[in-house]
Every structure is written in C-alpha cells, then in structure tokens.
Amino acid sequence: MALFRQLDEQLEKMLALFNKDERWLIVINADPDALGSAMALKRIMTRRVQDVAIGQINEIKRPDNLAMIRYLRIPTRKIIPNLAAQYDKFALIDSQPHHHPAFDDYKFTLVIDHHPVFKDKPVDAAYTDLRPKYGATCTMLTEYLYNLKIRPAKLLASALMYGIKTDTSDWEREFIDADVAAFKYLSKFSDPSLINRISRSEFHLDWLRFFSRAFYNLRRVGTGGLFAHMGKVENADILVIVADFFTRVHGASWVVISGIAEDKLVGIFRGDGIRRDMGKFAAQMLGDLGSAGGHKGAARGEVPLEALKNEDPEMFMLKKLGQGKRKMFKRL
Known part of the structure; x- marks a missing residue:
C-alpha cells in the first residue's frame, strides 16, 4: 500500500507549466502552513525555471513566524511593486485569490490550497489543486515531494512538519489520514529541537x-x-x-x-x-x-x-x- 496517493496526472500538468526561461514568484499570506508549503514548492521548481522566489503580502511580526523564518532559513520577502515586476508568473500557496484584496494585483498561473471552496468564487488559474478536506497545505506539498521522489532536507522537513502542526492546532482541528501520514513521514527527516524552539516563541513581552x-x-x-x-x-x-x-x-x-x-x-x-x-x-x-x-x-x-x-x-x-x-x- 502506497504511503500517499499517486499524483501522476497532476504532476505532469503542473510540471508542464515550468519553463527555464521564466521567473516565478510564490505569493503567500505568511503563516507557518504557507511558509512551509512555499518552501517546498520552491524546492520543486528549482532547476525547472530560471528563478523562483517567495514573497509575502503581510508584515510578519508574530514571534513564532519570525523564529520559523530565522531557524529554518526561509527566504521570503515583503512584496512591493518593484519586486513583483521582476517576475513573469505567479503561484499562490495556502490561499485563494478571493482571500485578500492584495491578491487582486496578480494573475496566478498556479494555485494550491486546502481552504474551503466556494462555488460563487471560482479560482481561475492554469493549474489548481484545492483540497478542503486536508488539514494543511503542507500535507499536500509533502505528497508532491514524495511523488517526485524528492527527499526533504532537514530544514524543509521541519518547516512542513511545523506547518501541519500549527494548521491542525496540534490535531485539535479537522484532519485526515493524509495529514497523519505526512507528519509521520516528515518526522524521519526533521529536527525536533528546531521545531520546539520555534513553538516556544509565541509572545512578545509587550503583547x-x-x-x-x-x-x-x-x-x-x-x-x-x-x-x-x-x-x-x-x-x-x-x-x-x-x-x-x-x-x-x-x-x-x-x-x-x-x-x-x-x-x-x-x-x-x-x-x-x-x-x-x-x-x-x-x-x-x-x-x-x-x-x-x-x-x-x-x-x-x-x-x-x-x-x-x-x-x-x-x-x-x-x-x-x-x-x-x-x-x-x-x-x-
């Protein structure tokens, strides 16, 4: 029995979008699930496109998010017009275009998300993967890595694992078997001490x-x-x-x-x-x-x-x- 579901057709369609002459920006509303997922998609796109970067629409001030970026070396930047103008295509991870007015500025070629889908707010993109039953988008990206036979390095595995941990609220929110399988799989490659360090960085004293x-x-x-x-x-x-x-x-x-x-x-x-x-x-x-x-x-x-x-x-x-x-x- 396979650990994860097979994604052959989806991967073929997604990989066909990537061109070595194009520059991609992965757009997120930064939180742990978005950060981990974006890091995984960047790993997948590396060497398949000319350049790929991660940019967030929001100011990152939560201590756990800042700790995650620091300790797991996630290369994300605040998006400004001059930054966005450097890229040819845009991917949206852990969100859908209607989730935030800032997304209206972009025509997304790729959208991967686990939030609920609304019939009156369809997602228009060349490639979409929307799975609202999943507890975390990081689980979806773990499946992509597994199907592509990409073994996640320590920092990436830790980022994905922390994303699943936070978006399921330590398994208090809804999740499915795939989330548990991804968490267990990633535990073989992640660094528990890094995850604990991030988890303990929840508050600023003045908050x-x-x-x-x-x-x-x-x-x-x-x-x-x-x-x-x-x-x-x-x-x-x-x-x-x-x-x-x-x-x-x-x-x-x-x-x-x-x-x-x-x-x-x-x-x-x-x-x-x-x-x-x-x-x-x-x-x-x-x-x-x-x-x-x-x-x-x-x-x-x-x-x-x-x-x-x-x-x-x-x-x-x-x-x-x-x-x-x-x-x-x-x-x-």
Missing part, C-alpha cells in the same frame, strides 16, 4: 498588556460565545493570539476577537467546529463589506474602516453577532 484589555472587554454572547473588541492594535496577529487563548475557556464553544489594524476592522473567529462553522460565520458577518473566510474551527474577516460609515467598530460587531437572532450580550 501581554493586550490580554488585560481583552479580559476587561470580554462579553458573553448568547450560549457558549465569547466576544471582545480590542480597539486599535499594532498588529492583527495580537488578535489571533488572544482568540486562541480564549478557546481554552471551559464552556466556550466559539470566540470572536476584533480590533483595528492598518485602517481595517479585523475579526478573528475560533470555534470547536461542532456547533458553528466559523468560516461561514465570518463570511456571513463581514464578507459583504470586505473579505472573510476560513475553516469550521478558524476563520478571519477584514473590513475597511470607510465601509463602516463612521459606525463604532465595537457596536458594528455586536450588531453583526446578533443579526437574525435574539442574542444576549453580557459583560463578564
């Missing part, structure tokens, strides 16, 4: 004050929901860390943490994946005014502040949370 703000603003929403608006934050990653923390509260089946970052209202959605599909919830709440989406257990939405038409962001979120149902909001 701890935001937990105090979250506790003060925390509200119960209906039955099993928690919501806190954080006001203005220096980086949206703070909202992610706070939201992940509150998922550990006993009796909380879902959590929404919002804040203002870079002139946008950002909402981070977390849930147990049982009572509520957070990806659909985020899309229903914020998708009509901005961009939103994700998985059953984790999602994100962003709305430009001008779209609120001077409405208070916290009141806007509370109205959206109560839309269509009678909700009880109670401060803790």
Whole structure:
C-alpha cells in the first residue's frame, strides 16, 4: 500500500507549466502552513525555471513566524511593486485569490490550497489543486515531494512538519489520514529541537498588556460565545493570539476577537467546529463589506474602516453577532 496517493496526472500538468526561461514568484499570506508549503514548492521548481522566489503580502511580526523564518532559513520577502515586476508568473500557496484584496494585483498561473471552496468564487488559474478536506497545505506539498521522489532536507522537513502542526492546532482541528501520514513521514527527516524552539516563541513581552484589555472587554454572547473588541492594535496577529487563548475557556464553544489594524476592522473567529462553522460565520458577518473566510474551527474577516460609515467598530460587531437572532450580550 502506497504511503500517499499517486499524483501522476497532476504532476505532469503542473510540471508542464515550468519553463527555464521564466521567473516565478510564490505569493503567500505568511503563516507557518504557507511558509512551509512555499518552501517546498520552491524546492520543486528549482532547476525547472530560471528563478523562483517567495514573497509575502503581510508584515510578519508574530514571534513564532519570525523564529520559523530565522531557524529554518526561509527566504521570503515583503512584496512591493518593484519586486513583483521582476517576475513573469505567479503561484499562490495556502490561499485563494478571493482571500485578500492584495491578491487582486496578480494573475496566478498556479494555485494550491486546502481552504474551503466556494462555488460563487471560482479560482481561475492554469493549474489548481484545492483540497478542503486536508488539514494543511503542507500535507499536500509533502505528497508532491514524495511523488517526485524528492527527499526533504532537514530544514524543509521541519518547516512542513511545523506547518501541519500549527494548521491542525496540534490535531485539535479537522484532519485526515493524509495529514497523519505526512507528519509521520516528515518526522524521519526533521529536527525536533528546531521545531520546539520555534513553538516556544509565541509572545512578545509587550503583547501581554493586550490580554488585560481583552479580559476587561470580554462579553458573553448568547450560549457558549465569547466576544471582545480590542480597539486599535499594532498588529492583527495580537488578535489571533488572544482568540486562541480564549478557546481554552471551559464552556466556550466559539470566540470572536476584533480590533483595528492598518485602517481595517479585523475579526478573528475560533470555534470547536461542532456547533458553528466559523468560516461561514465570518463570511456571513463581514464578507459583504470586505473579505472573510476560513475553516469550521478558524476563520478571519477584514473590513475597511470607510465601509463602516463612521459606525463604532465595537457596536458594528455586536450588531453583526446578533443579526437574525435574539442574542444576549453580557459583560463578564
């Protein structure tokens, strides 16, 4: 029995896209799954194209992401127009074009992703591989490497393994047998000490004050929901860390943490994946005014502040949370 499924037809179609006269840029919204996947695709494309690089649309400030880039030597750069202009073709990894307005600037030739697929938002690319049942895009890229008989070096294997670890939230979110097989396969080549070092780099010391703000603003929403608006934050990653923390509260089946970052209202959605599909919830709440989406257990939405038409962001979120149902909001 094969360790992974065979990808002969897919690989033939994908490899046919690569030309030694062309320069490719792998575009990501950087997080561990995107970073590991991009690193793997770069390894596959090396020597098949003239040049290949990784570029992220977001500022990377989360300590674990910075540690991952540093210790695993991931060569990613913030995309600016002058950088993008140097490349002929673009690949999108661990995202779909509708996930972020910044992706509108590119015509993608290749898209590989594991997030949910929406019929009303089709992906237009010469090559697409979308597998929403997978727990991580890193699992998909591990399958590609295996089918191409490319043994991942220590740093690449560690990056892929860490990507699977984080996107499955240490196996607390949905995953399939392929994710487990990839994790087990990569463990033969990865460096556990590097992964542990990255895992322990979760917080900036000055971020701890935001937990105090979250506790003060925390509200119960209906039955099993928690919501806190954080006001203005220096980086949206703070909202992610706070939201992940509150998922550990006993009796909380879902959590929404919002804040203002870079002139946008950002909402981070977390849930147990049982009572509520957070990806659909985020899309229903914020998708009509901005961009939103994700998985059953984790999602994100962003709305430009001008779209609120001077409405208070916290009141806007509370109205959206109560839309269509009678909700009880109670401060803790």
